[in-house]
Amino acid sequence: MKRLSRLSTIALGVLLSTAAVPALVVSGAAAQAATLSGGFDVGPGGFQGNFNPLAATAGFTWLSIYYEPLITYDQKLQKVVGALASSYEVSPDQMNYTFKLADAKWHDGKPFTGKDAKFTIGLAMDAKTGSVLAARLKGISSVETPDDHTVVIKLSAPSSSFLDTMTKVMMLPEHALASIPADQLAKSTWWSATPIGTGPFKFTKYVSDQYVELAANADYRGGKPALERIINRHFANPAAAIAALRSGEIQFTYVDSNDVPTFKDNKDFKVIEGNSFVVNYLGFNHDSPIWKDVRVRQAVMYAINRDAIIQSLYGGAAKPANCAYVAEQLIPQGIDTYAYDPEKAKKLLKDAGWDQINGGKPITLLTYYTTPLATNVLAAVQAMLAQVGINIVPRAVDAPTYNSIVLNATPDIAQFQMVYAGLQNGPDAGSINVGLNEKQIPPAGPNVARVRMPDLTKALDSALAEPDSAKRDAAYQDVCKVMNTNLPWATLWVANRYGIVSTKAKDFVWTPAPGGGPYQAAPQKWSIAE
Amino acid sequence: MLRYSLRRLIIGVGMLVALSMLIFMLLRLTPGDPIDAYIDPNLPMSPSDLADLRRNLGLDQPLPVQYLAWLQQALTGNLGYSIKRLDQPVLGLVLSRIGPTVLLMGTALAFAIVIGIACGVIGAVRRNSLADLSLSVVALAGISSPAFLSALIGLYIFSVRLHWMPSGGMLTPGEEFSVGDLLHHLILPASLLSVAQGALIMRYMRASLLEVLNQDYVRTARAKGVLEFWVIAKHALRNALLPIVTLIGSTIGLAIGGAIFIESVFNWPGMGLLLVDAVQTRDYPVIMGATLVIGTCVIVVNLLTDITYAVVDPRIKVG
Numbered sequence: 001m002k003r004l005s006r007l008s009t010i011a012l013g014v015l016l017s018t019a020a021v022p023a024l025v026v027s028g029a030a031a032q033a034a035t036l037s038g039g040f041d042v043g044p045g046g047f048q049g050n051f052n053p054l055a056a057t058a059g060f061t062w063l064s065i066y067y068e069p070l071i072t073y074d075q076k077l078q079k080v081v082g083a084l085a086s087s088y089e090v091s092p093d094q095m096n097y098t099f100k101l102a103d104a105k106w107h108d109g110k111p112f113t114g115k116d117a118k119f120t121i122g123l124a125m126d127a128k129t130g131s132v133l134a135a136r137l138k139g140i141s142s143v144e145t146p147d148d149h150t151v152v153i154k155l156s157a158p159s160s161s162f163l164d165t166m167t168k169v170m171m172l173p174e175h176a177l178a179s180i181p182a183d184q185l186a187k188s189t190w191w192s193a194t195p196i197g198t199g200p201f202k203f204t205k206y207v208s209d210q211y212v213e214l215a216a217n218a219d220y221r222g223g224k225p226a227l228e229r230i231i232n233r234h235f236a237n238p239a240a241a242i243a244a245l246r247s248g249e250i251q252f253t254y255v256d257s258n259d260v261p262t263f264k265d266n267k268d269f270k271v272i273e274g275n276s277f278v279v280n281y282l283g284f285n286h287d288s289p290i291w292k293d294v295r296v297r298q299a300v301m302y303a304i305n306r307d308a309i310i311q312s313l314y315g316g317a318a319k320p321a322n323c324a325y326v327a328e329q330l331i332p333q334g335i336d337t338y339a340y341d342p343e344k345a346k347k348l349l350k351d352a353g354w355d356q357i358n359g360g361k362p363i364t365l366l367t368y369y370t371t372p373l374a375t376n377v378l379a380a381v382q383a384m385l386a387q388v389g390i391n392i393v394p395r396a397v398d399a400p401t402y403n404s405i406v407l408n409a410t411p412d413i414a415q416f417q418m419v420y421a422g423l424q425n426g427p428d429a430g431s432i433n434v435g436l437n438e439k440q441i442p443p444a445g446p447n448v449a450r451v452r453m454p455d456l457t458k459a460l461d462s463a464l465a466e467p468d469s470a471k472r473d474a475a476y477q478d479v480c481k482v483m484n485t486n487l488p489w490a491t492l493w494v495a496n497r498y499g500i501v502s503t504k505a506k507d508f509v510w511t512p513a514p515g516g517g518p519y520q521a522a523p524q525k526w527s528i529a530e
Numbered sequence: 531m532l533r534y535s536l537r538r539l540i541i542g543v544g545m546l547v548a549l550s551m552l553i554f555m556l557l558r559l560t561p562g563d564p565i566d567a568y569i570d571p572n573l574p575m576s577p578s579d580l581a582d583l584r585r586n587l588g589l590d591q592p593l594p595v596q597y598l599a600w601l602q603q604a605l606t607g608n609l610g611y612s613i614k615r616l617d618q619p620v621l622g623l624v625l626s627r628i629g630p631t632v633l634l635m636g637t638a639l640a641f642a643i644v645i646g647i648a649c650g651v652i653g654a655v656r657r658n659s660l661a662d663l664s665l666s667v668v669a670l671a672g673i674s675s676p677a678f679l680s681a682l683i684g685l686y687i688f689s690v691r692l693h694w695m696p697s698g699g700m701l702t703p704g705e706e707f708s709v710g711d712l713l714h715h716l717i718l719p720a721s722l723l724s725v726a727q728g729a730l731i732m733r734y735m736r737a738s739l740l741e742v743l744n745q746d747y748v749r750t751a752r753a754k755g756v757l758e759f760w761v762i763a764k765h766a767l768r769n770a771l772l773p774i775v776t777l778i779g780s781t782i783g784l785a786i787g788g789a790i791f792i793e794s795v796f797n798w799p800g801m802g803l804l805l806v807d808a809v810q811t812r813d814y815p816v817i818m819g820a821t822l823v824i825g826t827c828v829i830v831v832n833l834l835t836d837i838t839y840a841v842v843d844p845r846i847k848v849g
Contacts, residue, residue, distance in 0.1 A: 207703070
C-alpha cells in the first residue's frame with residue numbers, strides 16, 4: 001500500500017502546479033502613464049460597438065473625443081456653443097443659421113472646410129445612409145457654402161429644436177467618404193478601421209468587443225493633448241466595469257445609483273453626480289376607459305408617497321416632478337405639488353365612482369425597467385396604490401418587447417393600461433413634445449400613453465414655434481401648468497445619474513448628458529497622475 | 531463503417547437546416563424586431579427614421595421570404611451583416627470568435643481532465659479516507675454551483691480583492707501581444723469554467739476505477755506480486771479511463787453552456803459573448819450565425835465521438 005501514496009503524491013503535485021500557475025504570471029495591472037482607460041460606453045449614455053455617428057442614438061461621450069460637431073452644449077448643458085464652428089448666428093425668424101468655421105485639420109492633415117460640413121449634412125439628411133437624424137433634418141431647404149469657412153443652413157419652417165439636432169451631427173471628411181455610395185456607407189469598414197475626425201484624439205486601434213484605443217492628435221487646434229492615449233474598454237454589463245474600476249484597470253465608468261454608496265467614502269475615487277434629464281412617470285393609457293375621470297388620475301398622484309420612495313429607494317438621489325420638466329426656469333410658481341394624502345385619494349376615487357369604473361380588478365402596468373431598483377419602486381407603488389383601492393400588476397419586459405407593444409398602431413389595451421417609463425426632458429425642452437402631443441400618437445410618434453388633450457397639444461405647439469428664447473421658457477411653463485392640472489401622466493421624479501472617476505485623473509470632465517452628450521468635455525486637457 | 535459515418539453526416543446536415551428554421555421561427559415569435567431594440571424609450575426616435583431603417587434592412591418583407599433569402603445567401607457562405615454593427619459581416623464576426631472560445635474551452639477541458647482524473651484516482655485509491663471525503667464534498671459543490679455563481683465569486687476574490695488576475699478581456703488593452711499576457715487573462719476564466727466539468731469527471735473516474743479495482747484481473751495482478759503502483763497505473767487505470775473518454779465527449783455541450791456565462795462575466799471575446807450580446811439587441815443575423823456554428827460544433831463532436839466509439843467497439847455498427 002506504500003506505493004499508493006506515490007501515485008497520490010503525483011496526482012496532488014499536478015493539482016498544486018495547476019493552482020500555482022496564477023501566482024507565476026501575475027504582472028502589474030496598473031495603467032501606464034499618460035493613458036486613461038474607461039468604460040465610456042457603459043450605461044444609458046453609451047452605445048458600445050457603434051462607430052458610426054450617423055447611426056448613433058447615444059455614445060456621444062466617446063464619439064466626441066475623435067469626431068466633432070459644428071456646435072455643442074457647454075459643460076452644464078445649458079447653452080449651445082461653438083465646436084468646429086468658432087461662432088454661429090441665428091436669424092431673428094429662426095430660418096437661417098450661419099456657422100463660421102474654425103481653422104481645423106482632419107487627422108490625416110487635410111484641412112476641414114465648408115464642403116465637408118455640407119457633405120456631412122447631406123449624409124445625415126439621407127435615410128439611405130442609415131442616418132437616424134434624417135427625419136429631424138427634413139426641415140432643411142438648403143445648405144450653402146459662400147466661402148471655405150462659412151456654412152449657411154436655411155430651413156423651410158422655424159424650429160426651436162434645430163440647434164439641438166445639429167449638436168449631434170458629427171462632421172465627416174468628404175475626401176475619405178465621397179467615393180462610397182450612400183446605401184453602402186453603413187456597411188463600410190471605414191468606421192471601425194480607419195476613421196478620421198478633427199478631435200483631440202486619433203483613432204488607432206479597435207480590438208473587437210475588447211477596446212478602442214485613441215492616440216493624442218499633436219496638431220489639435222485646441223493645443224496638444226496632455227494624455228498620450230485614451231482607451232475605451234467594452235464591458236458586457238456595468239458590474240464588469242465596476243470590477244475593472246476597483247481592480248485599477250480602468251479609471252472611469254458610469255454606475256447605477258445603488259453602487260454609489262460603496263464609492264462615496266473611498267478616497268481613491270470621486271463620485272460625479274448629475275441630472276439624468278429623464279422624468280419617470282406612470283403613463284395612463286388614455287385609450288382605456290378607466291382613466292377618463294381626472295379625479296382618478298389625481299387620486300393616483302395623491303396615493304403615492306414619492307418622498308418616501310426617493311428617500312428609501314433612491315437614497316435621496318432624485319427630485320420629485322410635478323410636470324415633465326426639472327429645469328427651474330420651466331416650472332411656474334404655484335403648481336400643485338400633490339403631497340402624499342391617501343385619504344384624499346380615497347375620497348377622490350369614491351367621488352369618481354371607482355367601484356363602478358374598475359374596482360379591485362387588476363390593472364396591468366407595463367415597464368421596460370428591469371433593474372432591481374425599478375422592481376423595488378414598482379413594489380412600493382403597487383402597495384401604496386393598493387391601500388387606496390387601485391390594484392396594479394407590474395409586468396417588466398425588455399425594451400424591444402415594450403416598444404413592440406406600445407408603439408403598435410392598434411395595441412391591445414389590456415396589455416398596458418398603464419406604463420412605468422421615462423422620457424428625456426432636456427437639454428432641449430422640446431424633446432418632451434413627442435410623448436404628449438396628440439399628433440405624436442403611434443404610429444406617427446411615440447406618444448405611447450395616447451394622450452389626447454387639446455389644451456396640452458396647443459401649449460406644446462406654441463412653445464415649439466416660439467422663436468424668442470425668453471418667451472419660449474414662459475411657453476414651456478404653460479405646458480407645465482397644463483400637465484400639472486390635467487395629468488396626462490402621473491409624473492414621479494427625475495433621478496440623478498452617476499459616474500465614478502479615479503482621483504488619479506485630473507481635469508476630467510464627464511456630464512451625465514442624455515445620449516452621452518455631446519458637450520464640452522475638453523479631452524485634450526485630461527491628464528492622469530502616475 | 532463508411533456507410534455508417536455517411537449516414538450520420540447526412541443526419542447532421544439535416545439537423546442543422548432544421549435548427550436554422552427553428553431558430554428563425556422562434557426569434558420571430560418573440561415580440562419586437564431589431565428596430566424595436568434600436569429605440570431607447572427614454573430618447574424616442576422618429577417613426578419615419580425607423581421605417582427607413584426597417585426597409586433598408588429588409589425587415590419589412592414577409593417571414594418566409596426573409597428566411598429563404600437568408601438560406602440562399604447562407605448556402606453561398608454569406609451569413610449577412612450584423613444589424614447592430616452594420617460594418618461587420620456575420621461570417622467574419624463569428625469566425626473571429628471561434629479562436630478565443632476554443633482556447634478558453636480547450637484550456638478548461640485540459641484543466642478538467644487533469645484535475646478530474648487526478649482527484650478521481652486519489653478518491654478511489656484512498657477510498658473513504660479524509661482526502662476522499664473532502665474531495666467528494668468539493669466535487670459536489672463544483673457540480674452544483676452554476677457557472678455564473680462560481681465566475682462571480684472567482685472574479686471577486688482573485689481580481690477585485692487580491693488583484694492577482696485581470697477582471698476581464700483577453701489581452702491588456704493598448705499593450706503588444708504576448709503569450710504571458712494572454713495566459714494571465716486566460717487562467718481565471720478557464721479554471722472557473724473547468725470546475726463543473728472537472729468535478730463530474732472526478733466522480734465518474736472514482737466510480738469507474740473502484741469498479742475496475744474489484745475485477746478479477748486486478749486481483750490476479752496483485753496476486754502475481756506486481757507493485758500496487760503499477761497495478762493501478764497499468765492495469766486498472768487504462769480500463770477505467772474508457773468510459774471517461776465518452777463522458778468528456780458528451781460534456782462538451784455542458785461546457786458550451788458554461789462558456790456563455792463565463793464569457794459574459796469575463797468579457798472574453800468568444801462565441802458566448804457574441805451570442806448573449808446579439809440576443810440582447812435582437813441581432814437576428816448574428817444569432818442565426820452563432821447558433822449555427824455552435825450547433826455545427828456540437829454535431830461534429832458527437833459525430834466524432836460516435837465514430838470513435840464504433841472504431842473501438844465494433845458492436846455499435848449493428849445498432
